[in-house]
Amino acid sequence: MRPTGAPRWAGALTAAGLVLAVAGCSPGSPGDRAAAPGPVPAVVTAQVSHVLTAVGQVDPAALDGRFGGAELDVRRAAVAVRAQVPTAPEPAPLAGRVLMTAVPPTGEWPRWFVTALEPGGGAVPQVVVLEQAGPRDPYRAVAAAAVLPGASLPELARDGETAEPLAADAAGLLATPADALSGYADVLTRGDEAPAAASTVDDALRTQVLSEQQAERDGVSQFVEYTAAHAPREGAVWSLRTADGGALVLGVLSGTRSFTPRGVGVSQTLPPDLAALAGRSDAPDGLEVRTAEVVVLHVPAAGAAARVSLVAGARGTTGVEVR
């Protein structure tokens, strides 16, 4: 029998492979960590789950534990109304299947991240901003908006596990995030007369707010001076770069509708929900109704053919002030 070289080479190769395999298994070898480096997110998945669970199970008696900003104002008002008006709708918990989470890189406080939740049961998905004021503070839901019918959230630019936050004055967009927000507030205030109206796609929230204001003005203008104004709420703008080079701008607008009698003897009776908030049912010297509008705008990149469009929005009463 003539000896062949193949089995010997196979044996030698096996031996070499075994030695290499063992060497590869030894601790501390460079192959232990295969993860690609990327920015460290402000929160990892386990923390997001912890936060969202806490937000979804918040104690109604301690709303400020997990709600803040406009969301806390709206929920507190809703609780106050419901205490007086049992038929008033109960604020829905912010819970559901997580459709999307966008976490900026870790950094100084306040920190924030955005998530989209699908409550289930046919309810509309909610876009939620959660903010942490300081290291010892919890993340609180500070803004929530419902995705508009037919709209979808634009895809976000990602770097590893993080999303790219943009400053309120970030350039390279059709409008800076701050300008886009104030422009939309102006559209809600003045309608088509607003300069930003032409560069903003019409949407359901805008139609509802403008028609409601028009109806109120028409109803009371004979005896009451009526004004309605919207302006960005201080410190409530969060922006993320989208994959198309634009931005997803989340912000809160403060709305104020003012009713001032034109003369003596004009009495205004408040509807039950506003009376519950005002603590009285009449307003002889006028009143102001305050609202919060949460808007989620897609702002295209500069030079793009598209216009600013609202992808999610919500509106809630935050308070009534009787003069």
Next chain:
Amino acid sequence: MSGGDAAVLPPVETRRDARPARGVRGARPRTGLRGRWVAALAVVLLLTGALLATVARPAREARATVPTAGSAPLLVLDASVLGGLDGRDGAVAVRATGSGPVLVATGTAADVSAWADGAATTTVTAADTAGSLTASTSQGEAQVPDPAGSDLWTAQATGTGSAELTTELTTELSTELTTGAPLAVLVAADGATPAPTAVELVWTERPVPLVAWVLLGAGALLGLLAGRRPPRREPVVVVLPVTGPVAARSPGPRPPVREASADADDTEPVLLRRPRGSDRRSPR
């Protein structure tokens, strides 16, 4: 059985040339059998060594006790502590024992530091790579809010009297896509009372045992020996004439008659093997 070898052979009887030559068995196969045994032994040694170095690697428990110091409400094991265990296999358990509520939490070193900022804190650092720990206490708030449940913690364990948090032994906040944030551990009671001072790190070491390296080395050595190709031997076909001794026809070296005689008969040609080149001494 090259033609060159045959050319220098003595004349052969043509009548027998057409008959197939028969091989002489025994000489070469004895060497191959030994080689196979050596190769098999090498594989066994390598496999045993590989098993001991991988799945069958023996485990041993290692401990480090955190030195007690001060009455600060927070105790922080900084990134150097878990970093000092880097490269060791498996998970590490941080056990804290106190008299009331006990919290053990992990977070990025920056986040733990941010939470503890301003508070009196006992910070434990690794003094050297041998696992010895040192502690120092900073001045600050003697009472802080309860750190349990903070959103900054990537993991936490709470208990009454004691708490134990087992975490993957890694120095960094590491997820599928991200690395780079060193981890620290926070130990506290409820923020209002001093942090537990009985804190212990327990981890499992699974070093590759020496015997595994010895087996692998021996196996590799034997594998190399078994893989060595012996001097090549070309079979030389010699067809012996029916009559007369081979030596009478050839002045070359005497043919290995002893091997050939095993199954030779005087009337049959036989195949003989000779080392390559042994026939080169025949006169030209």
